[in-house]
Amino acid sequence: MDSKELLYVSFNQDHGCFACGTEAGFKIFNAHPYKDTFQRDFDGGIGIVEMLFRCNILALVGGGKHPKYPLNKVMLWDDHQMKCIGELSFKSNVKAVKLRKDKVVV
Numbered sequence: 001m002d003s004k005e006l007l008y009v010s011f012n013q014d015h016g017c018f019a020c021g022t023e024a025g026f027k028i029f030n031a032h033p034y035k036d037t038f039q040r041d042f043d044g045g046i047g048i049v050e051m052l053f054r055c056n057i058l059a060l061v062g063g064g065k066h067p068k069y070p071l072n073k074v075m076l077w078d079d080h081q082m083k084c085i086g087e088l089s090f091k092s093n094v095k096a097v098k099l100r101k102d103k104v105v106v
Contacts, residue, residue: 004022004023004024005022005023005064006020006021006022007021007022007023007045007046007047007063007064008020008021008046008047008048008049008063009021010048010049010050010051011031012051012052012053012054013051013052013053013099013100014053014054015031016030016031016032016054017029017030017031017037017051017054018031019049019050019051019058020049021045021046021047021048021049021060021063022045022046022064023045023064023065023066024041024042024043024044024045025039025040025041025042025046025068026039026040026046026049026058026060027039028051038079040079040082042068043066043068044062044064044066044067044068044069045062045063045064045065045066045067045068046060046061046062046063046064046068046069047061047062047063047064047067047071048060048061048063048094048096048097049061050097050098050099051099052099052100052101053101056078056079056080057076057077057078057079057085057099058076058077058079059074059075059076059077059097059099059104060074060075060076060077060084061073061074061075061094061097070089071093071094072089072090072091072092072093072094073087073088073089073090073094074087074088074090074094074097074104074106075087076088076104088104088106090106094106
């Protein structure tokens with residue numbers, strides 16, 4: 001099976017970009033004009049990836065056969081620093097995440 005198997009797709013708030021979670025990280029694309037913007041390869045899968053508009057902050061949740069992060073945690077990722085800057089833990093698995101400038105909805 002391909003290590004880049006697609007696990008999740010979501011558009012940002014203005015629908016100008018979309019993010020894909022894979023078995024080996026995530027990829028960000030510009031929607032119009034279509035362009036592969038960047039990708040981050042990890043040693044595990046990303047089952048949910050949500051962008052905050054077009055800025056460097058993303059919400060990540062592990063997924064796939066070998067999740068990068070626990071399924072019950074939302075990791076706030078700063079792509080400029082290339083590290084997690086926050087973590088939200090829950091008693092059950094995270095089903096969805098949405099971001100706004102002032103809120104994180106799980």
